[in-house]
Amino acid sequence: MIEFQHVGKRYGGRFEALANLDFHVRRGEMVFLTGHSGAGKSSLLRLIMRLERPSRGRILVAGHDIDRLHPSQVPFYRRQIGVVFQDHQLLYDRSIFHNVALPLEIQGVEPREGARRVRAALDKVGLLHREKALPIELSGGEQQRVGIARAVVNKPALLLADEPTGNLDPQLSADIMALFEDFNRIGTTVMIASHDLALIARLRHRTLRLREGRLVGDQEAA
């Protein structure tokens, strides 16, 4: 599903944030990405999203070299990818329903079909009863669930998350990870960048470890 072949990324032509990365994440896998702050986790995710382009090497997603996408194809490419951020990036003047509906509105999905999909996504994250609330009325863990509902409302083949539990306590973090496992169980490929080594160790999924932009570990689930 995701194949990195000798991928490097330099910023500003000099600083090497990622160097010679080679790995393959199979369709349907759930993989953690770890490493200290600045190791390159976010850069790696941004390359997959094609928010950044590699300085060298090739990145294949679902068999396609994403560097070769025509600019007009990039929005369609990104629609196959759900993204969850640490800080949720919710719109605070819009209801939970409208936050989750946003990607569908942008794509011009017919409103009734859109509403059905939004409610299905909210139901999966256990927040259907809060659809009319504003984000500010929700706890941090619930806000992160809204971020996840918005990421999966398109039924993406690939779900990426950048420190999705960064601000949550251990129990809420475990609940959020369990949600990712639910989506993985129904076939979604999942890649999660996280600092939380204790939680990762408990969950037993393949773990890619970065250090200073290099892949220094690739451990299969125990």
Ligand SMILES: Nc1ncnc2c1ncn2[C@@H]1O[C@H](COP(=O)(O)OP(=O)(O)OP(=O)(O)O)[C@@H](O)[C@H]1O
């Ligand atoms: N747009 C950019 N321009 C220049 N340097 C950048 C840019 N984005 C990231 N970097 C640098 O690349 C390195 C890797 O950063 P990155 O954000 O990918 O690491 P990270 O592992 O996600 O860290 P954190 O956990 O703190 O987010 C860092 O040294 C960072 O300063």
